Amino acid sequence: MTVYITNMHGQMRNSTAQIAQNMAAQFADEIGIRELGYYFYDASAEPAGELSARLDGILSSLTVDDIVILQEPTWMEMQWQQRLVDKINAYRQEYRVKLIMFVHDVAPLMFDNPTRVPEWIDFYNQADVLILPMPQMKQELDKWGLKVKKIVYQQAWDALTVDQLTGESPYRTVLNFAGSPSKFTFVNDWHEKVPLEVFADPTAPLDNPQVRFQGYVANEHLIECLHQNGGFGLLWEASPTVYEYMKLNVNFKFGSYLAAGLPIVIHRGIAQADLVEKYHLGKVVDSLAEASEWVQSVTEEQYRQLADHVYRFGWLNRQGMFTKRALTEAVFQARLEE
Structure with a gap:
């Protein structure tokens, strides 16, 4: 057989x-x-x-x-x-x-x-x-x-990566997002106090100092780039139709943030939100404003505790x-x- x-x-x-x-x-x-x-x-x-x-x-x-x-x-x-x-x-x-x-x-x-x-x-x-x-x-x-x-x-x-994760992710009050602004349009309307660092190429000029494009990174290197960049991983959807689907499905970005050892900020209702709460992997939020406020409130000590939870849990999906x-x-x- x-x-x-x-x-x-x-x-x-x-x-x-x-x-x-x-x-x-x-x-x-x-x-x-x-x-x-x-x-x-x-x-x-x-x-x-x-x-x-x-x-x-x-x-x-x-x-x-x-x-x-x-x-x-x-x-x-x-x-x-x-x-x-x-x-x-x-x-x-x-x-x-x-x-x-x-x-x-x-x-x-x-x-x-x-x-x-x-x-x-x-x-x-x-x-x-x-x-x-x-x-x-x-x-x-x-x-x-x-x-x-x-x-x-x-x-x-x-998540697959050809790179070996080394050291701890830096404590930074930034949100990382791995997704194209043409598909996830909230990137183009970002007005929060916490910077958004986007791992994709811009689809149009964006005059917003709070949005920083890191460029497209091949999947096999994305985990290490996120790990070295530090901060938090954002899982968010503004489109009602896509949001309803994300309530049912497994999101690829969740696995990437998990493997990178980044605490995750996730839109309430998305299917993996229960895992985030149960295993202390980050924060479940109802709005981007709440996400921004929470990231600003996290101390370095609290960040280290969250990142440790995520890194140990993330061993599962790195393997x-x-x-x-x-x-x-x-x-x-x-x-x-x-």
Whole structure:
């Protein structure tokens, strides 16, 4: 019996979707799970015979009692990924292959397209086991007719870094934010007393001395840059639609701040806010003004205590433990019959 995990290639180097899949596959490899790689492309006009041959190639290693972990979304068209699952289903009938879906994002909820949710629910219901981001996501999908009973929760993204974290993060009254101002527009309207240091390139000139652009940093070096920059990590969303989705999902920035050892300031309601409160990883706030006031109030001694909590907790995601735990538990549930 062999366990496999799908892994996407071919998107832009800074694609968070691809970074997440590649990282999960790398941590999976560390526990003996092998890759089923595929290339991201426009398959809309691909002839049926060529598509069938391509998918057969992806799955050619499968044999009796294997397990396939399908990272979702594939970011291909629904027709493409359904054809892939059709192929896996044939192996399930013939060779007792099991199917786990590792759901990173629920695309129609992510892009506020509820009319397509039933189509995706039908797709998920073909799995033996689902890895979902958080219990909140399961509660939402249950409303739409989710039938899968075996559920594992991811809880947080891990983080890969090629750099070794050294020393303590500097105590600074600044908020760090890893995100583009074109997507997170509150950056362009920053009026708080605490400076905002943005790890992205500006999309337009911004005459605001309180916003300092650090430039885009490749994901494998971002953790060390955040660690050396010090201060606090900000997890915030001003768009009501995106905020509602963040109540259900695991946020990639949370894992980056955690791995960097930065105390986290998080918008109340975002799914990881409970972890921040439970494990003393920072502060849950209702407004950016509250975030700014709290950061200004934290003494160096208090900062050191928070940073120590975060650094020790962050060891888990620097080692890929959230991914490894979720994958291992899902494999157990897929293999053990009730």
